[in-house]
Amino acid sequence: MATEHQSETLxxxxxxxxxxxxVHALVDVxxxxxxxxxxxxxxxxxxxxxxxLNVINGxxxxxxxxxxxxxxxxxxxxxxxxxxQGIARTFQNVALFKGMNTIDNLMTxxxxxxxxxxxxxxxxxxxxxxxxxxxxxxxxxxxxFLEIQSIRKTPVGRLPYGxxxxxxxxxxxxxxPTLLLLDEPMAGMNLEEKENTCxxxxxxxxxxxxxxxxxxxxxxxxxxxxxxxxxxxYGRKISEGAPDTVxxxxxxxxxxxxxxx
Amino acid sequence: MPVExxxxxxxxxxxxxxxxxxxxVALGFVLIFKASGVFNFAQGAMVxxxxxxxxxxxxxxxxxxxxxxxxLAVMILLAVIIERVMLRPLVAxxxxxxxxxxxxxxxxxxxxAQGIWDSQVHGLDIGIPDVPWMSILESTNIxxxxxDVWTAVxxxxxxxxxxxxxxxxxxxxxxxxxxxxxxxAMSVGIPLQLIWAIVWAAAGMVALVAGAIWxxxxxxxxxxxxxxLKALPVLILGGFNSIAGAIxxxxxxxxxxxxxxxxxxxxxxxxxESWAAYFIAMLFLIVRPQGLFGEKIIERV
Numbered sequence: 001m002a003t004e005h006q007s008e009t010l011x012x013x014x015x016x017x018x019x020x021x022x023v024h025a026l027v028d029v030x031x032x033x034x035x036x037x038x039x040x041x042x043x044x045x046x047x048x049x050x051x052x053l054n055v056i057n058g059x060x061x062x063x064x065x066x067x068x069x070x071x072x073x074x075x076x077x078x079x080x081x082x083x084x085q086g087i088a089r090t091f092q093n094v095a096l097f098k099g100m101n102t103i104d105n106l107m108t109x110x111x112x113x114x115x116x117x118x119x120x121x122x123x124x125x126x127x128x129x130x131x132x133x134x135x136x137x138x139x140x141x142x143x144x145f146l147e148i149q150s151i152r153k154t155p156v157g158r159l160p161y162g163x164x165x166x167x168x169x170x171x172x173x174x175x176x177p178t179l180l181l182l183d184e185p186m187a188g189m190n191l192e193e194k195e196n197t198c199x200x201x202x203x204x205x206x207x208x209x210x211x212x213x214x215x216x217x218x219x220x221x222x223x224x225x226x227x228x229x230x231x232x233x234y235g236r237k238i239s240e241g242a243p244d245t246v247x248x249x250x251x252x253x254x255x256x257x258x259x260x261x
Numbered sequence: 262m263p264v265e266x267x268x269x270x271x272x273x274x275x276x277x278x279x280x281x282x283x284x285x286v287a288l289g290f291v292l293i294f295k296a297s298g299v300f301n302f303a304q305g306a307m308v309x310x311x312x313x314x315x316x317x318x319x320x321x322x323x324x325x326x327x328x329x330x331x332x333l334a335v336m337i338l339l340a341v342i343i344e345r346v347m348l349r350p351l352v353a354x355x356x357x358x359x360x361x362x363x364x365x366x367x368x369x370x371x372x373x374a375q376g377i378w379d380s381q382v383h384g385l386d387i388g389i390p391d392v393p394w395m396s397i398l399e400s401t402n403i404x405x406x407x408x409d410v411w412t413a414v415x416x417x418x419x420x421x422x423x424x425x426x427x428x429x430x431x432x433x434x435x436x437x438x439x440x441x442x443x444x445x446a447m448s449v450g451i452p453l454q455l456i457w458a459i460v461w462a463a464a465g466m467v468a469l470v471a472g473a474i475w476x477x478x479x480x481x482x483x484x485x486x487x488x489x490l491k492a493l494p495v496l497i498l499g500g501f502n503s504i505a506g507a508i509x510x511x512x513x514x515x516x517x518x519x520x521x522x523x524x525x526x527x528x529x530x531x532x533x534e535s536w537a538a539y540f541i542a543m544l545f546l547i548v549r550p551q552g553l554f555g556e557k558i559i560e561r562v
Contacts, residue, residue, distance in 0.1 A: 057448065083450030095445035097438045108438045112450040114431055132431075175449060 007034040009068075010179060010211050011056065016065035018051055018235075025051040026062070027235045033179075033213060038205050040214040040222045043232035044255060049215045050092055052232065053181050056213070057089050058082040070178075083112060086178035090168045090185060092215075098157035102148060102167050105156055106139040109174025113138075142170050146200060162193045169197075173204065180204070180212045186221055198225055219256070223247060231255065267402045272523050273516055278409035280515020281416045282474060287492040287499065287507040288420060289467040292427065294501045296460040297348075298356050298440040302363040305489025306370035307465060309481075311336055312472025313374045316383045316481045325388065329469075336465030344458040352453065353443045371486060380483060385476040412474045419470055423463060424504040436460070440502075494542035500555020509553060514538045 011033040018026040026048045033039045041049050054060045056067065061076035068074070069085065077085075088109070097105050114131055143149055146166055151159060156167050165185060172180055185201070186194045202225055204210050216222045222229065223243040231239040231246060233255040239246050246252055286308065293301040315332040319325065347362050391408040398404055427433060438446040439456050447453050472481070475488050495514050499506025518541075522534040545552070 059444070079444070079447035080450055080452050083448060089448050091445065091448075095442045095448075097441035097445065099441060100434070100437060104434055104437075108434055108446070108449050108451065111431065111435065171449060 007037075009033070010035040010070065012068040013052075013056070014066050014068065016052075016055060016062045016067070018048075018055060018060055019063050024235050026055070026232075028065075029232070029235070029237050030065075031230050031237065031240060033211060034227075035211055036205070036209050037227040038201070038212045038214060038225055040216060040226040040229045041232060042216055042219055042222055042229060045217060046234075047217075047232040047255075048235040049217070049232055050183055051235075053089065053183050053213065053215055056082075056179075057087060057181055083175065086175075087181065088172040088175040088177035088179075089181035090165070090172050090183055092183040092187070094161070094164045094168055096156045096164055096168055096171070099155060101153045101155050102143070102151050102159075102170075103136075103139060103153065105167055106142060106170050106174045107135065109171040110135040110138060112175060139174055142173050145173075145203070146170050147196075162189050165189070166197070166200075169200065176208075177210060180210050181215075182212065183215045184217070185214070186216065186218065194221060201225060219247070264402065271403045271405070272519050274403070274405055275409065276516035276519030277512050278406075278413045278515070279519070280512040281413040281420075281508075282471070282511075283491050283495045283515055284420060284508045284511025285416045285467060285471045285474070286488055287495040287511055288423060288504065289464045289471065290489075290492055290496055291502065291504055291507045292423065292460050292464045292467070294440075295427065295504075296436045296439050296456060297359060299359040299363060300501070301464065302360065303367035303370055304464065304468065304492070305486035306367045306374070307336075307339075307468040308472045308475070308488060309483065309486040310339070310370050310374040311465065311469035312385070312476045312481045312485055313378045313383070315469060315473055316385045316476060317378045319385070320383065329473075332469055333466060336469055337462045340461035340465050341458050343461055344454060348457050348461075349454060352447075371483070375483070382480045382482040383476075385473065385481050387473050387477050389477070391477075408477075415470065415474070419467065420504070420508055423467070424508070427460075427463075427504065491538070494538040496552070497542040498545050498552060500552025503552065503554035506552055506554035514541065517541055 009032045013029060013031050013033075016026055016029045017024070029048075029052065031039075041052055043049050051060060055062050055076075058077040058079045058081060066073050066075060069087075097108065100108075114135060143152055146169065148163065148166055148170065151163060151167075156164055159167065165188075169182070169185060172182075182201070186197050189197065198221065201212060201214070205212055214222060214226065223246075226243055228241065229239075229243050229246045230237055231249070231252050233251075238251045238255060239249040241249075286304070289304045289307070290301055293299060293304070311332060314335050315328060318328040318331050323331070343366065347366060348359070351359055351362060389408050389411045391406060394405045394407050394410065427436060435446070435451045435456055438449070438451055439453055443453060471488065472485060475485055479485055479488075491514075495507060495510040497510075498513055499508070499510025518534050518537040521537040522531075525537075526533050
């Protein structure tokens with residue numbers, strides 16, 4: 001278990017609150033994410049899971065609180081800066097570039113890895129062209145890993161939902177992130193697709209050492225693959241710990257099943 | 262060469278050459294459409310703004326090249342301001358909202374251009390003589406305007422430059438990514454703001470060249486902003502997101518409207534040059550709504 005190692009904190013969320021007008025999406029939420037673990041955020045619909053992810057990724061600026069990433073305290077950042085610092089993500093509603101094929105979608109994920117300057121890129125000269133080939137190889141490796149060879153040149157808008165989700169995962173992996181944020185990667189999938197996705201997530205975590213933050217509202221899937229779990233309900237953290245601890249927490253059971261008032 | 266054939270070739274060439282100028286205006290639209298999925302209603306106003314700025318600086322007695330450089334700098338500055346003030350707050354909003362914003366921008370720029378400078382007609386001479394190409398005229402009896410040839414060369418170079426720059430590799434991909442999904446583009450680290458500023462600056466540069474060339478033709482005045490309307494059929498024909506489409510579409514529209522005017526005009530009473538292009542565009546919409554080179558939009562239902 002990752003928690004038993006000499007662990008190192010990658011991301012520290014400290015007393016984060018987020019409001020939209022009068023709606024409190026997150027209230028005073030704190031937790032740590034250790035390097036190399038699979039950390040899950042679960043909770044009923046509307047609990048604030050995606051909002052939490054959006055705060056980490058810089059889409060939303062928290063109303064209060066701070067985030068410490070790689071030892072650097074920050075109040076907020078832009079999504080582009082988050083990407084530069086090694087945070088990649090997938091979206092709850094698939095956000096692919098629909099007109100492009102699978103390869104091009106994955107190549108956009110390599111964007112920050114490309115070093116040759118804008119002008120060279122524009123004219124597609126010398127170094128830029130070689131670079132393109134190198135990155136193409138990296139993308140092909142990801143395609144093999146995710147077993148999507150057969151759809152390499154298909155415009156992603158034509159793909160069924162499950163495969164779109166897999167391409168989106170591929171695009172995030174193409175950036176070789178330090179921290180990978182997955183927003184309901186298994187929503188809308190059948191059992192076989194869910195098992196595949198679990199396998200990919202575990203492989204990425206073990207082979208590349210990528211730290212993963214996973215959001216799900218389906219508890220059963222998460223419990224099997226997570227090192228640690230926090231539970232949100234109405235924007236507040238109600239439980240935290242190893243999957244077994246959380247599963248047996250009375251507050252969590254109440255949140256999921258409802259409770260007589 | 263028989264006189265009739267020479268005349269037909271003359272008409273065709275004149276049409277193709279003026280088509281290049283349509284391509285140029287259309288290109289301004291294509292660049293912005295490619296990078297944001299938005300039809301920039303203000304492109305015509307940008308042409309007016311660029312041309313007025315250029316001609317007024319020139320009238321102050323500034324050197325020709327310096328005046329171009331200043332006008333270009335103004336257009337780049339304008340692009341940066343538009344990105345900062347108008348586009349940035351509208352990130353990830355539906356395309357129709359951005360479109361509405363460009364309508365507002367259109368009226369703002371028209372007013373601003375004529376407010377800063379004035380609304381008189383200004384003659385503009387960019388130093389290209391409007392005379393026939395004598396050696397061709399003497400050897401083949403075909404009359405070709407040197408002005409048309411020169412502008413076609415200038416437009417052609419600019420078009421090739423932009424096509425090369427924005428079509429290939431990483432930048433081309435980044436543009437399409439930004440147009441498809443703002444949020445996702447930012448999440449993979451594409452600097453959305455920078456891309457937008459670059460594209461609007463390029464559109465501003467195109468507007469300046471178009472404004473200068475059309476300005477010598479028509480004089481720099483308010484109606485120059487209406488040349489943007491000429492780009493519409495070109496875009497429909499070529500496809501809104503294809504640079505190659507803008508070029509080919511411009512040539513087809515230019516040639517066919519001149520030929521139609523000369524050969525169909527007398528039969529149905531003349532004056533069809535002004536609407537022939539729109540008629541062709543309409544026929545095209547029925548057959549191939551995405552245009553010759555446009556991307557077909559895929560939607561899973």
